[in-house]
Amino acid sequence: MGLLRRIRTAGRVAEPAPPRPDEQVPQKARQLAGSAQVRCVDAGSCNGCEIEIAAAFNPVYDAERYGARLVASPRHADVALVTGPVTRNMAEPLRRTVAAMGEPRLVVAVGDCAIDCGEFAGGHGVEGAVADVVPVDLTVPGCPPEPAAIVAALRRVTGR
Numbered sequence: 537m538g539l540l541r542r543i544r545t546a547g548r549v550a551e552p553a554p555p556r557p558d559e560q561v562p563q564k565a566r567q568l569a570g571s572a573q574v575r576c577v578d579a580g581s582c583n584g585c586e587i588e589i590a591a592a593f594n595p596v597y598d599a600e601r602y603g604a605r606l607v608a609s610p611r612h613a614d615v616a617l618v619t620g621p622v623t624r625n626m627a628e629p630l631r632r633t634v635a636a637m638g639e640p641r642l643v644v645a646v647g648d649c650a651i652d653c654g655e656f657a658g659g660h661g662v663e664g665a666v667a668d669v670v671p672v673d674l675t676v677p678g679c680p681p682e683p684a685a686i687v688a689a690l691r692r693v694t695g696r
Contacts, residue, residue: 570603570694570695571603571604572603572604572614572615572642572690572693573614573615574604574605574607574613574616574617574690575606575608575613575615575616575617575633575637576606576617576619577616577618577633578619578620578626579618579619579620579621579622579623579626579630579666580620580621580623580649580656580661581620581621581650582620582649584679585619585646585650585680586619587680588646588680588683589646592683592684592686592690593606594683596683597684599686599687599690602690602694602696603694603696604687604694610633610634610637611636611638613637614637614638614642615642615643615690616637616641616642616643617644617646617686618630618643618646618670619646619647620647620649620650620656621650621653621654621657621662621663621665622662622665622666623661623662623663624661624663626663627663627669630670631669634670642673642674643666643670643671643672643673643674644672644674644675645666645672645674645675645676646675646676646681646689647676647679647681648678648679649679650665650666650675651665651666651667651675653665674689674693
């Protein structure tokens with residue numbers, strides 16, 4: 537009985553959400569109405585960024601509370617999170633994935649390799665950075681970027 541009384545008197549205990557990102561929201565993101573369906577595309581990364589994306593959606597960082605939700609099909613997606621340098625074998629599938637997304641579509645390059653090829657620059661099997669293959673709307677630097685940085689980018693996209 538004492539525990540129940542303490543729960544009733546304490547009420548809900550939770551940390552407040554971090555402040556909204558100060559950066560400007562991309563123009564296309566204004567049409568998403570506060571939520572975004574996210575499709576992750578590994579274009580040739582070392583999987584470090586994928587681990588951090590998974591952490592961004594876990595209960596600790598909880599990107600879903602800001603309106604971002606992972607989907608399995610590009611046809612359901614508004615946002616593509618692309619990781620790694622684009623390899624020669626993934627250039628065309630990446631173009632097709634982005635083309636299959638509905639309008640307005642946003643492409644977010646996650647990690648240094650996606651932005652400028654990082655350690656893989658000049659490699660034989662590397663086509664180039666993500667921006668060399670598809671138009672990029674937003675970048676998240678880092679090798680790998682922290683989950684908080686990925687969540688901040690998704691918050692910019694959703695406007696929450």
